[in-house]
Amino acid sequence: xxxxxxxxxxxxxxxxxxxxxxxxxxxxxxxxxxxxxxxxxxxxxxxxxxxxxxxxxxxxxxxxxxxxxxxxxxxxxxxxxxxxxxxxxxxxxxxxxxxxxxxxxxxxxxxxxxxxxxxxxxxxxxxxxxxxxxxxxxxxxxxxxxxxxxxxxxxxxxxxxxxxxxxxxxxxxxxxxxxxxxxxxxxxxxxxxxxxxxxxxxxxxxxxxxxxxxxxxxxxxxxxxxxxxxxxxxxxxxxxxxxxxxxxxxxxxxxxxxxxxxxxxxxxxxxxxxxxxxxxxxxxxxxxxxxxxxxxxxxxxxxxxxxxxxxxxxxx
Amino acid sequence: xxxxxxxxxxxxxxxxxxxxxxxxxxxxxxxxxxxxxxxxxxxxxxxxxxxxxxxxxxxxxxxxxxxxxxxxxxxxxxxxxxxxxxxxxxxxxxxxxxxxxxxxxxxxxxxxxxxxxxxxxxxxxxxxxxxxxxxxxxxxxxxxxxxxxxxxxxxxxxxxxxxxxxxxxxxxxxxxxxxxxxxxxxxxxxxxxxxxxxxxxxxxxxxxxxxxxxxxxxxxxxxxxxxxxxxxxxxxxxxxxxxxxxxxxxxxxxxxxxxxxxxxxxxxxxxxxxxxxxxxxxxxxxxxxxxxxxxxxxxxxxxxxxxxxxxxxxxxxxxxxxxxxxxxxxxxxxxxxxxxxxxxxxxx
Numbered sequence: 001x002x003x004x005x006x007x008x009x010x011x012x013x014x015x016x017x018x019x020x021x022x023x024x025x026x027x028x029x030x031x032x033x034x035x036x037x038x039x040x041x042x043x044x045x046x047x048x049x050x051x052x053x054x055x056x057x058x059x060x061x062x063x064x065x066x067x068x069x070x071x072x073x074x075x076x077x078x079x080x081x082x083x084x085x086x087x088x089x090x091x092x093x094x095x096x097x098x099x100x101x102x103x104x105x106x107x108x109x110x111x112x113x114x115x116x117x118x119x120x121x122x123x124x125x126x127x128x129x130x131x132x133x134x135x136x137x138x139x140x141x142x143x144x145x146x147x148x149x150x151x152x153x154x155x156x157x158x159x160x161x162x163x164x165x166x167x168x169x170x171x172x173x174x175x176x177x178x179x180x181x182x183x184x185x186x187x188x189x190x191x192x193x194x195x196x197x198x199x200x201x202x203x204x205x206x207x208x209x210x211x212x213x214x215x216x217x218x219x220x221x222x223x224x225x226x227x228x229x230x231x232x233x234x235x236x237x238x239x240x241x242x243x244x245x246x247x248x249x250x251x252x253x254x255x256x257x258x259x260x261x262x263x264x265x266x267x268x269x270x271x272x273x274x275x276x277x278x279x280x281x282x283x284x285x286x287x288x289x290x291x292x293x294x295x296x297x298x299x300x301x302x303x304x305x306x307x308x309x310x311x312x313x314x315x316x
Numbered sequence: 317x318x319x320x321x322x323x324x325x326x327x328x329x330x331x332x333x334x335x336x337x338x339x340x341x342x343x344x345x346x347x348x349x350x351x352x353x354x355x356x357x358x359x360x361x362x363x364x365x366x367x368x369x370x371x372x373x374x375x376x377x378x379x380x381x382x383x384x385x386x387x388x389x390x391x392x393x394x395x396x397x398x399x400x401x402x403x404x405x406x407x408x409x410x411x412x413x414x415x416x417x418x419x420x421x422x423x424x425x426x427x428x429x430x431x432x433x434x435x436x437x438x439x440x441x442x443x444x445x446x447x448x449x450x451x452x453x454x455x456x457x458x459x460x461x462x463x464x465x466x467x468x469x470x471x472x473x474x475x476x477x478x479x480x481x482x483x484x485x486x487x488x489x490x491x492x493x494x495x496x497x498x499x500x501x502x503x504x505x506x507x508x509x510x511x512x513x514x515x516x517x518x519x520x521x522x523x524x525x526x527x528x529x530x531x532x533x534x535x536x537x538x539x540x541x542x543x544x545x546x547x548x549x550x551x552x553x554x555x556x557x558x559x560x561x562x563x564x565x566x567x568x569x570x571x572x573x574x575x576x577x578x579x580x581x582x583x584x585x586x587x588x589x590x591x592x593x594x595x596x597x598x599x600x601x602x603x604x605x606x607x608x609x610x611x612x613x614x615x616x617x618x619x620x621x622x623x624x625x626x627x628x629x630x631x632x633x634x635x636x637x638x639x640x641x642x643x644x645x646x647x648x649x650x651x652x653x654x655x656x657x658x659x660x661x662x663x664x
Contacts, residue, residue, distance in 0.1 A: 041443065155324030158647075159640045162602030163620070164328075167636055170624045171335045247449055251606055254451050255621055270452065274610070277455045278463050288452035296447035303443075 035308040042304020048297035056114040063107035064093075067264040070102040077273075077280040080105075096286040100273055101262070105283060108264040109290050115265050116294055119180060119249045120242040127184045127245075128238050131191025136222055138192070139199030150196070153189035161186045162251055169257045176265070179258035183248045187241055194237055198230035232309045240302035243295045250291055266291050318648060325640040326378065330371055333633050381499070383634030388626050393634035396619065398502050401638070402510035403477065403615035407607065408600050410531050411539035416593055419543040423550025423589075428577065430555060438547055445544025450603045454537035454610035461533060472532050475612040477511060479526050484514055538607040542596035549592045553585040587657050594650030598643050 026034070036042050055062060065071060080097040081087035096105035134153070138146040156164065168182035202208060203226060211225050250267030252258035254274075259265035261272060266287040273283035341354040341363075349357075358364050362373060377384070383393035422442075426435035462474035473479070487508035488494060488501055496504075507513050515523035557563065558581050566576045605617030612618075616635055623632040 151320070151324070155321065155328055158321050158325055158644050159328070159636075160598045160601040160643055162605060163636060163639055166605070166620065166624065167329070167332050167632070170632065171332050243447065247447075250449055251451065251602075254449075254606065255609065257624070267449075267451075270455070274451070274455060277459050281459050284452070284455050284459075288449070288456065291452060292444065292448050295449075296443060299443060299447050 032308050036304055039304040039307055041300040042308070045297045045300025045302075045304060048293060049301060052113050052294055052297060053117065055110055056117050059110045059114050063104075063110045065104035065107040067103065067108045067111040068262040071098070071104060072102075074098050074102050076100050076102050077276065077283065079280075080282055097280070097282045099269070099283055100276070100280075103262075105269075105286055108269060109266070109286050111264040112266045112269065112287065112290060113294070115259070115263070116246050116250075116291070119176075120246045120294075120298070123180045123184045123245045123249065124187070124238055124242045127187040127241065128191050128234060130184075131188045132195040132227075132234060134188070135192040135195030136199055136226070139196035140203060140218070140222060140226070146196075149192065153192050156186070156189045159186075162248060165248060165252060166255070166257060169252060174257045174260065176253075176259040176263065179249055179252040183245050183252070186248070187245065190237060190241065191234060194233050195230055198233060199226055202226050202229050236302060236306045236309060239298055239305055243298035243302065246291070246295055246298070318644060321644050322641065323375075325637060325644070326375060327371070329633050329636050329640075330374055333629050334367065334370075378637065381502075383637070384630040386628050386631045388628045388631075393631050394498075394502060395505075396631060397616075397634065397638060398505040399509050400614060400616050400619045400635075402506055402513075403613055404601075404604050404608070404617065406510055406512055406527075406531065407534055407538060407604055407613065407615060408597070410528075410535035411600060411603075411607075412542065412593070412597070413539075414535050415539035415542035415546055415596065418539075419546030420550050420589065422543075422547040424554060424577075424582070426547070427551045427554035427558065435551075438551065442544040442548045445540050446548075448540065450537055450541065450606045451610050453540055454534070454607055457533045457537055458610070473530050474533060477527065477530055477613055478523065479530075482523055482526060484511075484518065484520065484523065487514060487517070490518075534607045534611045534613060537610065538600060538603045541603065542593075542600060545596060546589065546592060550585065550589050553588045554581060557581045557585045583657075587654060590650060590653055590657060594646060594653075597646045601639055601643060 074092075074094075076098060077100055078094070078098045081091050081094045083089055083093055087093065094104055094106060096109060099105050099108065134149050138149040159167075165179070165182040165186045168185060169178055172178035172181065199222075203221075208221060208225050211221050216224070249258055250265070250270075253265050253267030254271045256268075256271060259268045261268060269287040270284050273280060277284050341357045342349045345353060345357060362370060365373075381394060383397070385392055386396065422438045426432075426438040429435055458474035461470060461472040465471050486505065488496075488504050491504070493501060493504055507517070511527040512524055515521065515527065563576060563581055566580045567573075571580075604615060605620060607613070608615040608617035609621060616639060620632060620635050620639075623629075623635065
């Protein structure tokens with residue numbers, strides 16, 4: 001069945017003027033966007049992410065209090081006070097309650113969105129940059145360079161990721177930047193492997209040989225011909241990778257190895273109050289929901305991109 | 317295959333511990349570090365030799381099963397391992413059983429009832445399941461089952477391995493094995509420290525029950541992400557297989573739906589499922605670190621975190637090597653299981 005579908009999917013060999021009049025041709029980009037806009041989980045994910053991005057951008061405007069400064073005249077760990085739900089009007093409103101250091105949890109959660117997005121994007125970008133570079137070198141040059149790089153990647157993959165990240169933080173010392181570096185290093189092998197396999201496939205294609213025949217340099221071949229065509233799987237893996245990165249960075253902060261107080265980072269907010277889950281569950285619940293929604297948005301978008309961009313999956 | 321990876325793991329852990337900033341002597345001896353003491357310390361640990369020489373010596377000791385002693389309390393790292401490892405293995409096995417059973421069941425159910433409410437529910441649940449951090453889920457489960465359901469039959473204890481007041485004599489003592497060779501003692505204390513195995517051996521099934529009861533919440537917390545991933549993959553790979561021609565042939569020749577599903581479709585769908593189950597083990601070991609922290613369980617994960625804060629590098633080094641080794645072994649076992657499942661691989 002699938003073979004028939006592929007044949008049907010091929011553009012028909014009809015003279016150009018006829019095509020123009022009969023059906024409007026779409027560029028591959030339009031095609032992808034159309035498929036994405038019809039993908040239900042992608043739509044949910046993109047709306048969710050847009051919301052989180054807006055919160056991150058306008059955190060200053062939206063947050064009623066300073067996320068790091070303790071408030072005066074409040075009792076630590078008070079439950080949320082929402083006027084709409086019967087909280088006396090003479091009390092100041094705290095949508096998500098007060099944390100152990102008398103700070104407004106709502107403001108901290110809002111600022112946390114900014115931090116989490118920064119963590120997700122910078123770390124993944126760094127990992128992709130190094131990963132694709134290593135993958136390109138290995139795949140393009142081949143030989144001992146390739147073997148050396150790929151065995152190195154295998155060894156990094158031989159460790160459970162969080163364990164390796166913890167070991168790296170142990171060496172570098174706890175702190176947000178070191179934690180991010182650790183998370184990035186741990187995810188490099190995924191991109192290196194992925195990009196290498198794409199490069200290996202593409203470098204044998206005829207248009208690359210043609211490029212070489214007309215005298216293109218290796219750098220030009222890699223950057224102009226191979227890179228743009230090997231990017232699709234990286235985009236998909238990168239989107240899903242942002243989700244993993246945010247989870248791992250939060251986990252490191254939860255273990256006390258990442259962001260340090262009073263930074264409004266969701267993982268460290270949960271870590272600070274985790275022993276009080278029975279008396280002040282809202283201090284765990286709200287940052288927890290924030291992590292889930294952010295990670296979920298990237299996972300949904302990643303799924304959508306994979307379905308829309310990966311032709312092998314589209315047929316099935 | 318295993319040997320190069322193992323050597324790689326050792327090189328990375330060795331290098332990482334040597335990269336620790338500051339003088340090893342000062343780090344380990346703390347305020348007691350005087351120049352004389354440091355000279356003696358360096359001599360004792362052979363830190364004056366070149367790095368390759370140190371590495372070869374390190375390989376030699378590890379090959380003999382010697383990971384050194386803790387700089388904090390002088391205990392053998394292997395002893396601490398024997399104490400901590402069984403807890404983590406129990407937790408990981410329980411989580412994996414939970415994840416595989418429910419993951420495959422949900423995946424199959426949503427594939428055969430494609431687009432039904434069960435299917436939509438599974439897909440939504442699986443998406444949320446892969447997005448929820450282990451520690452958030454663990455804390456929420458503890459809150460629900462230990463506080464909200466406190467006075468109901470559904471109460472489940474939120475922390476610890478056994479109820480307070482329960483203890484069992486060590487098997488090494490019970491069997492009078494204090495003078496046996498090191499390896500035998502190590503193996504016996506591994507069994508002895510697995511509360512479940514130990515209680516079954518001495519016939520105290522009430523303790524087995526108590527241990528399993530304490531294991532429920534950690535296993536569910538740890539198993540949820542793998543469950544979601546397994547359910548998703550089972551669903552998609554079974555859907556893929558169910559659309560194949562040979563399934564139509566099987567149905568056309570009048571086979572029962574049950575035979576078609578389990579004998580024809582499920583068997584082929586099993587290969588990607590086994591792969592993903594195997595791949596989850598790495599994530600499981602990462603997650604165990606967090607789960608143990610949340611539920612205050614004395615396992616490998618909590619020990620690693622403690623060793624980092626206490627800067628107990630021999631312990632850290634030993635534990636990292638052992639965990640990575642376990643991970644590598646599981647990966648190889650998964651590779652070998654393909655031959656069992658897929659005759660084409662066996663021929664090759």
